Amino acid sequence: MTKKPCIIVSAPVPADLRQLLEASCDTVDVPMGKSPLEVLPQEQWSQIDGMVCTVKTRVDAALLDAMPALKVVSNFAVGFDNVDMNAANERKVLVCNTPGVLDGAVADLTIGLMLCVARNLVAGDAFVRSGAWTKGAFPLATDIRGKTLGLLGMGRIGRVVARTARAFDMDVIYHNRRQDTEAEAEGIARYVSRDELFAQSDVLSVHIPLAPETRKSIGAREFGMMKKTAIFLNTARGAVVDEDALIDALKNGVIAGAGLDVMTTEPLPADSPLTQLPNVVLQAHIGSATVETRRAMIDLAVHNLVNAMTGNQPKAMVNAEAWPLAREAQPA
CATH class of the missing domain: 3.40.50.720 (NAD(P)-binding Rossmann-like Domain)
Incomplete structure (x- = not known):
């Protein structure tokens, strides 16, 4: 037997x-x-x-x-x-x-974070619930249509994000270890150098795996290259980012905001500086969390x-x- x-x-x-x-x-x-x-x-x-x-x-x-x-x-x-x-x-x-x-679910959350940060939707909900709307109008937010979305990493999830972003009339650029000629032929994104990606993006979304060579690979240098009006998104792995450098960039107006589904320490402690920043939308690593x-x-x-x-x-x-x-x- x-x-x-x-x-x-x-x-x-x-x-x-x-x-x-x-x-x-x-x-x-x-x-x-x-x-x-x-x-x-x-x-x-x-x-x-x-x-x-x-x-x-x-x-x-x-x-x-x-x-x-x-x-x-x-x-x-x-x-x-x-x-x-x-x-x-x-x-x-x-x-x-x-x-x-899980490509679609993570891509959907990425787009959702982009909209939440650009249109300040989380604060807008709190504004209505608190009764502040009765005292005046909510501050103006930012459009995403016609803006440039940069994808760091162009794997399965990155491609779905790129295709979805095209529906918002966004210009999609990407950087990847290997150039994705298929995506380019499809017309959903165009390749740029890594530095050009950070410099040109109005919204930069991270889609790279965590490996020894990518750990803390996004830090003060990269944030310093970004536009002051730029939004940073991460639905990949928290440890690919130097979190202290990100917090400094958000506190000091180096970039405009961030949408994060992943952090270096998870669950994120309630006293983390990230929880105190009004220009950050946080999620509990829920990229694939649908039934x-x-x-x-x-x-x-x-x-x-x-x-x-x-x-x-x-x-x-x-x-x-x-x-x-x-x-x-x-x-x-």
Whole structure:
């Protein structure tokens, strides 16, 4: 009789998908965000073949060494900065994620933040609720139509933002590690240098992954190149920005405002300087937080893991080169 692989479930898996997992795997539950090494008895570590988890679970060299049978990590997210990819690659551990299914939701939030900051909608709501409207008119805000939107990063989400922004008659420019000739041929954006992007944008939106080379890659130099009337948006990862430099730029009028769904520290402490700035709109890392999108994400994450555990190629692999070895390592 074929031995079922043993997997860790450390993500919000609905009942129907849990049945799918349990049909082909033995499951072990670990609370979300907890290290399996803290929760599971040591004698169980060597029995774990796979894992579905959120970005709150740190998958580092220590965990991978403690679980030598672990060959597949399926992230319930498009990002994978919780995984030490060097360690995973060295140990031939396959890492899966959930790209594509959340592009629209994150792009929608990006556009929403742009509108909230430019039109000062959050303050406008408070203005009406407080009764201030009875005493006078709300201050004028700023148009976005006809303005220049700059995208730092032109992946799947960036392309959806670009297409949506065209409906607002915005001129879309972008900078990316690789020039996106397809997007240019489609007429949705044009390529500029990184410095030109910061200098020319009326609204600058960040869509780059967090990696060692991008950590704090947006700082005082970049904010200093931006227009004083510019708006800065980040729905990617908080740590790609030097947050102290951003706060200084917002306090001192270097840029006009910011819309942030991500911060360096999450949840954001209530006493953070960001919470005291009137020219900032803050959200609680909700880019993918819709019922439909989260269902599509967990569906893909679970199917990635089930496919890998049953010898079938997963749909979304971060390091596809690890797949042949991960397949060979499955329990006989």
